[in-house]
Amino acid sequence: MSYANSVVVLDFETTGLSPDMGDRAIEIGAVRIEQGVVIERFQELMNPGQRVSGFIEDYTGISNDMLKDAAPCEEVMERFAEFVGDGNLVAHNASFDKRFLDAEFARISRRYGGGFSCSLLAARRIFQDAPNHKLGTLVRYANIPSDGTFHRALYDSEMTVKVWMAMLDSINERYDWADVPFSAIQKLNKTPKKSVHQFLSKQSIRHSA
């Protein structure tokens, strides 16, 4: 099958859950895929200008010592803005990463022009039998090899890419799509779970070879 759309799959590590409460990004990782092939990667730590909690040090393995000599968020996010350009974006629980992307980009007066799609919302629809839809669980569910280094930005991005590709392959196998356009996954993200089969069946008429 072909994967017509280029997408950038990204993941943030942060000081906490909410940029509105003062949390900042501490690491960004991203993978660009074209035609189903990884063609480019991005990963940088960034200094958020505040100490990270012991919980975050334990959760991510990113220590205050690792961050003290890192470039500030503004500098790293400028480079990341150049990397993403207007590419379509994917993240696992995209509402979380979108909040941090918007907040960090706003600080440097940047915007992104592409669309955003969520691998978590897609997985709840395509892998309805999975025990849950955490990234690590989906990796095991889809039989994707992993060394278990979760909660680092590039590693989680790479794993999200593999889950994403497994979902596209599953759509192709079950519904005989010749291609899975990014826009179709965006629509799938908003399709009620009980209507997913109907949605994918109808779409296959439009997209099959």
Added chain:
DNA sequence: TGCCAGGCCCTCTTTAGGGCCTT
């Protein structure tokens, strides 16, 4: 000092509550 979110989705729902996900 201590506290802290928010969108999705289900149901014993819609004048609401709680679990799932992300750090």
